[in-house]
Amino acid sequence: MRNDELLALDRAHVWHPYGPMPGRTEPLVVDSASGVRLRLAEPVHGQAELIDGMSSWWSALHGYNHPVLNEAAHGQLDRMSHVMFGGLTHEPAVRLATRLVEITPAPLQHVFLSDSGSVSVEVAAKMCLQYWRSVGRPGKQLLMTWRGGYHGDTWQPMSLCDPEGGMHELWSGVLQRQVFVDAPPVTYEESYADMLREQIALHAHEVAAVIVEPVVQNAGGMRFHPPAYLRVLREACDEHGVLLIFDEIATGFGRTGTLFGADQAGVSPDVMCVGKALTGGYLSMAATLCTTEIAEGISRGEVPVLAHGPTFMGNPLAAAVACASIDLLMSQDWALEVKRIETGLREGLAPVAELPGVREVRVLGAIGVVQLDHDVDMAAATEAAVRAGVWVRPFRDLIYTMPPYVTGDEDLARICAAVHAAAVAG
Numbered sequence: 001m002r003n004d005e006l007l008a009l010d011r012a013h014v015w016h017p018y019g020p021m022p023g024r025t026e027p028l029v030v031d032s033a034s035g036v037r038l039r040l041a042e043p044v045h046g047q048a049e050l051i052d053g054m055s056s057w058w059s060a061l062h063g064y065n066h067p068v069l070n071e072a073a074h075g076q077l078d079r080m081s082h083v084m085f086g087g088l089t090h091e092p093a094v095r096l097a098t099r100l101v102e103i104t105p106a107p108l109q110h111v112f113l114s115d116s117g118s119v120s121v122e123v124a125a126k127m128c129l130q131y132w133r134s135v136g137r138p139g140k141q142l143l144m145t146w147r148g149g150y151h152g153d154t155w156q157p158m159s160l161c162d163p164e165g166g167m168h169e170l171w172s173g174v175l176q177r178q179v180f181v182d183a184p185p186v187t188y189e190e191s192y193a194d195m196l197r198e199q200i201a202l203h204a205h206e207v208a209a210v211i212v213e214p215v216v217q218n219a220g221g222m223r224f225h226p227p228a229y230l231r232v233l234r235e236a237c238d239e240h241g242v243l244l245i246f247d248e249i250a251t252g253f254g255r256t257g258t259l260f261g262a263d264q265a266g267v268s269p270d271v272m273c274v275g276k277a278l279t280g281g282y283l284s285m286a287a288t289l290c291t292t293e294i295a296e297g298i299s300r301g302e303v304p305v306l307a308h309g310p311t312f313m314g315n316p317l318a319a320a321v322a323c324a325s326i327d328l329l330m331s332q333d334w335a336l337e338v339k340r341i342e343t344g345l346r347e348g349l350a351p352v353a354e355l356p357g358v359r360e361v362r363v364l365g366a367i368g369v370v371q372l373d374h375d376v377d378m379a380a381a382t383e384a385a386v387r388a389g390v391w392v393r394p395f396r397d398l399i400y401t402m403p404p405y406v407t408g409d410e411d412l413a414r415i416c417a418a419v420h421a422a423a424v425a426g
């Protein structure tokens with residue numbers, strides 16, 4: 001298809017994330033990708049390829065077109081790409097679930113595979129509500145969270161995103177009411193910890209679970225918080241009979257410097273969601289893990305099953321690639337690579353903090369964030385980054401990058417230079 005033809009059809013028929021119909025801005029056409037480079041169908045602003053600063057939204061941690069992941073996909077494709085999971089099982093799903101149990105905190109023993117992060121959050125919520133129903137506490141029907149979070153775009157997850165200024169504000173009167181507390185401060189404050197304890201105690205009769213993104217709040221505003229708050233949540237939840245869900249969909253698989261955000265606090269949630277980087281960015285898959293207490297509680301109840309079962313549950317192709325991606329990650333010193341990227345981002349982005357209009361630069365693990373004192377001019381910022389040979393996708397007042405772990409030092413420096421250019425332009 002010719003590029004202009006493709007773009008005309010795209011505009012006429014194809015919806016893009018958080019976009020109007022027809023689209024108002026022209027997307028870049030990607031022809032192929034390998035390593036950390038996206039190859040464009042036609043050069044844009046003089047660039048035939050772009051260094052990927054986004055890991056395709058946290059997912060492509062090994063880069064693109066990786067020989068090991070390709071081989072896993074091809075091998076599985078020749079066996080079967082899918083069979084239903086009701087009444088059937090297969091090695092890729094069993095291996096993946098076992099592997100996830102091995103690498104996540106010890107109390108998490110049971111794995112529900114689904115097709116996207118939002119669905120894994122729906123499943124987490126259903127598990128927790130159903131657990132309390134099963135053990136005779138049906139009044140615990142709400143979830144509690146702190147503001148500034150993001151848990152997905154389907155209905156239950158939307159109700160957990162920050163109700164103000166977030167992407168789902170439009171639905172505030174329609175969504176399930178949940179219990180919100182203030183967003184976590186960036187430093188440890190005992191008064192905030194006390195507030196968490198008080199609110200959990202106050203709402204324990206109606207709250208089934210607290211759900212948070214550990215260590216980094218992602219699409220809700222790219223904010224970091226001290227892991228000590230996670231220990232406060234764990235203790236208060238235990239004390240008052242409330243379950244704790246960690247949404248590790250963005251933080252999982254090493255992104256913050258530890259394998260999971262939970263590891264920074266040394267606590268285990270009762271339920272954990274993973275997604276995004278689970279398949280190394282190859283295919284859509286997510287998982288919800290839970291403890292034996294929750295699994296047994298549900299299975300002792302009046303309706304002794306978890307009534308959820310996506311058509312593509314446990315998809316063998318995605319599971320085979322996920323196994324390969326986890327094995328690839330664990331076979332290398334990923335923590336060293338994340339540390340290297342952290343250092344590169346700290347050094348490379350330091351000058352950006354001096355620019356007028358920049359409120360703050362913050363770096364944690366392989367995540368670099370530039371927060372402006374105004375909303376980003378998306379078109380201008382994106383164009384400046386593309387001219388510098390880099391793909392980033394700013395939102396609100398944020399220009400941020402979370403590069404694949406395989407990004408070399410020179411490419412990392414180019415990413416930092418492009419973020420600098422985007423901050424000047426945007």
Ligand SMILES: *Cc1c(COP(=O)(O)O)cnc(C)c1O
Pocket residue numbers: 116117118119121150151152153213218219247248249250275276
């Ligand atoms: C992206 C994300 C989700 C939603 O995952 P999808 O696969 O887009 O449905 C949920 N929670 C967090 C923390 C995320 O970053």
